[in-house]
Amino acid sequence: MKALVMEAVGRPMEVKEMPQPTLRPDGAIVRVEGSGICRSDWHLWQGDWTWLGFAQRLPTVLGHEFAGVVEEVGKEVKTLKPGTRVVVPLSQGCGVCEDCRDGHSNLCSKSLTGGGYARYARLNRADINAVPLPDSVGFEEAASMGCRYVTAYHGIMDQGQVKADESVVVYGCGGVGLSAIQIAAAVGARVIAVDLDDRKLELAKRVGAADAVNGRKTDPVKAVMDLTHGGANVSVDALGIAATCRNAVASLRKRGRHVQIGLTTQGEKGDVALPVDQIVFKEIRLTGSLAIQSHRYPAMLDMVERGRLAPRQLITETIPIEKAFSVIEKMSNFENVGISVINQF
Ligand SMILES: [Zn+2]
């Protein structure tokens, strides 16, 4: 099968002929029909997150956001059948550790995913982790439900607890940020989008932002303070650089909640200076948000089926696998607008 192969950090990736992944007794092989290109893969290609203990065994096939059809299941698999349309979640819990048993499989340290930049990929511990897809949801729009769309859903709904009468500011209008904007707007919140690129802000408005602030042209914190008369109820850092994290926290009103979704790059290596005294005086709450548990999918898919959420609106291009690396490369300069999905392998 064809796969996009990463052979070295920072070196161009190439499409090569690779062996199909082997089937594990409790796993499944999925024929990939839609595979989103998420910024996390750009981070891994850059060699980021070594400070978190992430080290890629090379060569490797990245791609952690995909949907397709179950081709084959292992002999221990009881519930999942070949032919089932599925989303493969980024977080694939082990089912037996404390986090998984506690209902937080997204925090499972045995969660491993990847291999989506290829025709066939693995689903681990298939009985626990498979997410069947309703017939009305296409593979391309389902691809982002592997990572970015569900990550935003968890951040807005579970960690942020966003309500209809609240204001939400989202820093960074890439795939996660745009998803967060659409989901917060669907809940009824008033959403302010912040980015440095007018093209992304236009898309943010199309998917539900009430206001858009270009941080290159205006001080975004001041703009948010003015628009919300004293600060937003919820801030989301969907990017993960020092400036967006700090500005997001500084954009909150008293008792505001900050949701950190973006992971940092080499510049921060995980450390960002924050206005601690302000956090105390305003009683600001900080919360991280990581992927989502498989058991949260049905609630979100129900909203998609009813038309309350429309992940399809975030897709700006569908491409053959041969073009995937150019999308990853463009992420170095934040050139990409919306979500690119590979649909030809
Ligand atoms: Zn991702």
Ligand SMILES: [Zn+2]
């Ligand atoms: Zn686990």
